[in-house]
Amino acid sequence: MSHAQNLSEKGITLPDASAPAANYVPYVRVGNTLYVSGQISRNDDGLITGVLGDDMSVEEGAAAAQTCALQLLAQVRAACDGDIDRMVRVVKLTGFVNSTKDFTQQPQVINGCSDFLVETLGDAGRHARSAVSAGALPLGVAVEIEGIFEIK
Template identity: 70%
Template sequence: MTGQFESRLAALGITLPEAAAPAANYVSYVQAGDLLHVSGQLPKAEDGTLVTGKLGDGLDVAEGAAAAKLCAIHLLSQVKAACGGDLDRLVRVVKLGAFVNSAPDFGQQPAVVNGASDFLVEVLGDAGRHARSAVSSPALPFGVAVEIDGIFQIR
């Protein structure tokens, strides 16, 4: 039976991809008590390509927000994997840490990260409301536009 969060994703036409394996010497997530710390997720599209580029120099806020939403989808994939396939073990999103590949004069990082925040609230309701940071970065791995990590409370 599909849980409430998976049903909401399906209603939005979203299927969570398989959780990505770590690309280096780290783990995808660590559980400490009821908190799940998920490593930074990159904006990987359904076709496997990464959304690359620099906000304010080739990418606009809407494109950055779409990339941030992809990061949030991958965060949920990691949460689902950590919860043995049962996304409804998620109690709430506690905090997101977002890094935005930005041109020196770009200052709309919060608007970019809203792509992830708005998506999580749309799917999870009040359980998706979270604290966050949205910071500029002069470069990110593989030239991606955004990278987001998260802390989640699970049962």
């Protein structure tokens, strides 16, 4: 089954790809590798802000990370001229978690993105990953995730 069919079958609609907020591009293609700039946690209501270990739970953080997954896939679709099925696989994610210095559950937060990609894309969603703490993230968002994808 295609990625587009999987998304549709699960009732998932990708958002429009966000425009860059500063002096960078949303993605760069080098051969069959697509590097997607960091996507921040946001939903239809706006930015998802908070600090893990302070005013946000791990579950809320994981939900915020899932919104980053949607944003990443939206950028991949945009880079592939609207055809998400040109994505071969997710190669690597780097997740940044806005958290207190003693918070240690960054992997569980970024699982919100990882789990979504595997549930949605199957083996093509399995990836290498880093999950790190950040003392602050742009606009106070809870999570930012960048990705590397193989495309055809």
